[in-house]
Amino acid sequence: MFTHHDVELLKKALSERYSNFIQIIVDQSGLTRNTVSKFFNFKKVRPSNQEIIYTLGKNLLEENVIRRNSLKKEVRNLAQGEIEEGKQASLNLSRHL
Incomplete structure (x- = not known):
């Protein structure tokens, strides 16, 4: 169902963002750690389980990107607020001089 390249790409992306991505997927899926580990080690896993694991992995990446973008925006x-406040304080000070 998923190619070696598909799984490798997902595994690399997840491992760069989460130190415990296998456990997170185990907790969210209800699958055994052995099944999830097999999937990421390119061993044979039922197609239905492959889809569950791949989907949860993709969802973790999406959540990470959304959270990271939100954090950057904040x-x-x-x-910007500090810059604006600094400009305002500077203007107020120059008015008093």
């Missing part, structure tokens, strides 16, 4: 907004 930091940009906070930083």
Whole structure:
């Protein structure tokens, strides 16, 4: 169902973002750790289980990207707020001089 390349790509992306992605997928899927590990080690797993594991892995990546983008946006907004506050404080100070 999924090629070696498909699984390798997912495994690499997940391992770069999560130190415990196999356990997360085990917890979310109800599948055994052995089944999930087999999938990521390119061993034979039932097609229905492959789909479950692959889908949950993809969902983890999506959640990570959404969370990361949201965090970046929040930091940009906070930083911009500090810049705006700094400009306003500078303007207020120059009015008093």
